[in-house]
Amino acid sequence: MERYYLFYALALMAEIIGTISGFGSSILFVPIASLFFDFKVVLGITAIFHVFSNLSKIYLFRKGIDKQIAFKMGLPAIVFVIIGALLTNLFPQRELELMMGLLVFLLAIYLLLHQKSTIAQTNGNLIKGGVISGFLAGLVGTGGAIRGLTLTAFGLEKDIFIATSALIDLGVDSSRAIVYTLNGYVHQEMLLTIPFLLAISFVGTWIGKLLLNKISQQLFKRLVLWLIMLTSLGQIAVQLYKLIAPHVNA
Incomplete structure (x- = not known):
């Protein structure tokens, strides 16, 4: 039971950080949940948790949703998340976990190095962002960073950004x-x-909504990305140990 208390505490932290960062909590929640559960169970529990999380964001940040952006990005994301989710049975679990850790680590580095860069405001980029974020969400459990990068280019107000991202x-x-x-x-x-x-x-x-009104979002995003990078490094180390340990013991 104590294991669950720690898991819930870390899940709460991930949700707060995910709200403030605008990327959603999956980029931090997935590595955290992987410390407590089998990876395929992590995929299931992340999806369920995020349904609740998204409904909460839509309700609490309900000042407005950009329906055109949500449709153009959301439709391809839904199609490709199904494809990614179906493919999870075709890949070994440990390799998926390692790939997920490497992906999150590389995303964190990219976002730290390119905080001021944006992509062009085109329908094509919305569709591409939906395809990539959806596929990664289905396959490895997290695509929020790609979605956040894409939506950032459109200069949405904070509440509209979060609500639109949550609807997608x-x-x-x-x-x-x-x-x-x-x-x-x-x-x-x-x-x-x-x-x-x-x-x-x-x-x-x-x-997270209360803190957004009091903390510099840009500064906090940098701290969040460092935390995500360190978390993913820890997960990579654990998975590499699991791969190497059997051969060493033999």
């Missing part, structure tokens, strides 16, 4: 949650966590 992510997470459930990633043990994750998603989003 709601379609993505609902779709992959169905595929993960059919694949058997949602176990009975996970059902016990749902009430707690529901409460954590709302409380974490609410706290």
